[in-house]
Amino acid sequence: MADLEQLNANDHAGLRLGDLPGRRPHFVQIVASEFAAAAAVCPIFLTKNADTGQFxxxxxxxxxxxxxxxxxxxxxxxxxxxxxxxxxGFFIGPEGEVLVDPAHPRFSSGRGAALFEGDGQPTQAARRVQQALGRLQAGVAETDAFIQSLLASKLVEPIDIDLSFDDGRSLSLGGLYTVSLDSLGELEDAAALALFRAGQLQLAYAMAGSLKQLSRLAALRNDRLAA
Structure with missing residues (x-):
């Protein structure tokens, strides 16, 4: 477990917020408030946490x-x-305080944006991180509620993805789930209205609509192979 410290200007004035080293992960957990932006560029799926079995x-x-x-x-x-x-590199503590892991790789280069101004006030970069932590903390509960609503209404279905690429390789992706539009269309009016009132119907359609980005990702992969 990382040694976390409460973020403060005295101890962390020298930290520089560098880019994340290496490539970004190929699959990243997101929360409900991110669905609209994510769906515009990439597919959104449900999957299960390997340790807890939770979606x-x-x-x-x-x-x-x-x-x-x-x-x-x-x-x-x-x-x-x-x-x-x-x-x-940053976490929310039990009292809502911001914690930092100074040994995280994004701080290792010594280059990037400072976290504090000369007068000890947080910089714009630090405020962005604070906002991200706050949105994540609020968003996890909202997203869990959305997923539970989908499960209760039997709207979650597994999706098998088989892809072939220009280099002759084929990939099969398992363990992914999406929203069943057929089941969504068969919902009783009261259930559909409840999802709408909760702001969850829009999330369901964003997730379903994001599947069209699969072909875009496949085209980008073929473009990379050609280059």
């Missing part, structure tokens, strides 16, 4: 570990930066 939502950036197909698009601009990556 969580994630955004897919590539088809296998170490592959991130969005990093090089549009001149390298990050089209969608998940909160869970934005806050890497």
């Amino acid at each position: 969580y939502a994630g955004a897919m950036f590539g088809f296998e570990p170490g592959e991130n197909l969005l990093d090089a698009t549009e001149g390298g601009a990050r089209l969608f930066q998940p909160l869970d990556l934005e806050r890497q």
